[in-house]
Amino acid sequence: MWEAIRSNQRRSLWLIAVMGTLLVALGIVIGLTVDMVLLFNPLQAVKTGLETGHVATFQEQLWEARGSALIGAGIALLVWGLLYLSAVTSGDSILLSSARAREIRREDAPQLWNIVEEMTIAAGLGRMPRIFIIDDASLNAFAAGYDPNRAAVAVTSGLLKSLNRDELQGVLAHEIAHIRNHDVRFMTLAAIMLGTIVMLAHFLLRAMFYGGQGRRGSSRQTGGGAQILMIAVALLFAILAPLLAQVLYFATSRRREYLADASAARFTRYPEGLASALEKIQRRPGVAADTNQAVAPMFIINPLQAERSLVRLFSTHPPTAERIRILRSMSGAGFQAYEEAYRAARKSGRCIGAQTLAAESDAVTIRTASVQTAEDTPLSRGEAVERVLDHALPFVVLTCGCGTKLKLPPGWKRPTAECPRCGRQHEVPKAQTAQVLGVAAALGVATAATRAAEAATPAESPAKSAADRPARYTRRGRGWESFQCTCGHPVQLSPNFTASTIGCPKCRRRIQIIDATAEASGT
Amino acid sequence: MLITLMVVVGLVVLVLLWVVAIYNGLVRQRNEVKNAWAQIDVQLKRRHDLIPNLVETVKGYATHERGTLDAVISARAKAVNTHGVANQAVAEGELSQALGRLMMVVENYPDLKANQNFLALQEELTSTENRIGFARQFYNDSVMKYNTVIESFPQNVVAGSFGFQRAEHFELQDAAQREAPQVKFS
Ligand SMILES: [Zn+2]
């Protein structure tokens, strides 16, 4: 945990250093351009040239303009410093008031308050952040505040309405992770640097455009190659500097986003909460009112994403689908599990520093859901019959040497099954599974298993290809249960698995888990 | 002669400074563990305070659940009077189990589940259970870090001579809580 912040800070220092260098260089180029191109007097140059019998070279002219270069760099730093100071002193209050946020007290939203307190404890923050609600139907949340001990979190009222407790906890854990990881502080610093670079580059381009128009005629006569060279350098800088700064900034921002997700999973010990929240938010994002670029990185999902979805390089947030996929394929709740899932999903790179991974010696396990997230969709007649039948059909029970009872549902098609606890392979008695399938076929009703078997052979009906059919599995007991994904990969459910969906570890398809036992006790 | 003396004195001063630095680091980490434990303590007290209210509310509706309610009350009384990390863990684990049973029983009383007061209490209880869990997680993280430091060289020398002792992990002895709810893939 602590190491994560430290390695994060080291990386941030690099970014700040590179961006700072870029900023100073841009200031120097501006100073030189103003001196050598805009204030350049061709007549004076010719005159001194005739008097001394020597035409100044590019290097000599650069040396002449060194004072202006210093002034340029000074001005660049001054602009940045002033913007930064104003952001530090009043940044979050401007941010929060511009987003039409109102601060709440405990009795306004006790559950939200509780969740923030829980996450403050989990993150080990010294002080609970202030809580704001933004009256907006969109689904979003963000963190603000320069100092981790004087921070604030804000959620939209839409978010509060549409998320259940676990999901809300996931979102707030992500935001509090941003605070804990000093992301707010750092991203403000970097965002303002980026803003200054973009502004100065813009100024440089404009200055050259207007300045160039005024003296096009005269500069040709002097034949000053130095001026043309300077214009070329300035142009290159004006275009490349902001681009480079943006790529750097967005890459860091994305990395921090992944790290906040990983921290959220570890704080809550329940990655599914954040995953399911992201899914809901993605389905109905909506742009929160008065959002601007500078605050975008602090939102849970970039509210301005739509405009910039074309160029991934320039995105503050990683693709939401990918974030969800990583969270859902985690085998635990710790950084190790996140790193593994991250590598599996992205096939490249690493997310969490080696030190942090080494510091986390024990595996952090996933807790149970605190809310039952039963989907309220009414069952069709066929499905109802199927469910009853699924329930009535016998399991194939295998007892492993380690004492675990493997309950394989009818329709298990693999010749072997792996014990989820010790990993031993077991042969599945073929006769039993075949018999069960025969019964189902005779009754003419497809069980979840037979349907899955059908879906696995997509040649039959190309219109209903396996990919666009939501996979489903009706759970029958509360013990260990295994079933086969439509891709043929075995999926195991633990006795404590209570979420409503699970991802296939191989093909990543979402499989809806219908809990028959919960259904039975509810009605 | 003088130079040798100065070098020796300089070395001694350096070693002393080094020991002081290590000692301060250890104290800071020990305080971190203490603070983390204080946080657990606060949350456990919060749970103890919530229970009488909860029992009172449930009593009005669930008239046939005397046994379950009594079990909660006695588990609470035991937990309140227990001290020390290990003992408290056992007592609190038992209280967790009793509470879990109560919340399961409550499922059978739809009127109770519709009661606003009960719903508020339930949210408070859920949150308190979460806080205990998260505080425990944070505490155990701090303990692990602290124990690793006092056992590694050269800190162990300083820790040994100044009587820094290993901190205990806080594990609730509740089977349901300990058994990792997890999804396994084969
Ligand atoms: Zn974020």
Ligand SMILES: [Zn+2]
């Ligand atoms: Zn699959």
